[in-house]
Amino acid sequence: MLLLTAFAINGSLALVAILLHYEALFQLDKILPKVAHIAPRFRVLIGVGAIFMAHVLEIWLFALGYFFTLQFPTMGGLVGNISGHGILLDCAYLSFVTFTTLGYGEIVAQGYLRYLTGVEALTGFILITWSASFLFIEMQKYWTAYKSTKTYRQ
Secondary structure, eight states, X not given: OHHHHHHHHHHHHHHHHHHHHHHHHHHHHHHGGGGTTSOHHHHHHHHXXXXXXXXXXXXXXXXXXXXXXXXXXXXXXXXXXXXXXXXXXXXXXXXHHHHTTOOOOSEEEEETHHHHHXXXXXXXXXXXXXXXXXXXXXXXXXXXXXXXXXXXXX
């Protein structure tokens, strides 16, 4: 039963993070062409900032998932260098290093909670590469158009 609960929590968090990211990129794709009065290079920076904020929101989503799951001791716990500043901040730290696949290992999940770290790492890897692809396409679109309007001395 605990394993099914862990799968349900993990799957729900991953699904919400993916849908959140999809919506952020979808809205960004609609907004960026509408700000044509801004230089193309600054439009890319707007995209980077918006995507950064989406990732931070997704990381906090997983942090809240850790925090929620920790309310049920049979689901597992955290061990390691716990800060003492509050378990929510420890959950956020674990989430940041897991989502980015940095994985310092100072705080480690145990029990069924450790499955969430695997799901978060995979989800983070997919969403970060999706963001990189999106920004690459935006840069090609705007910078290619910008270069074609300028003449360069050789």
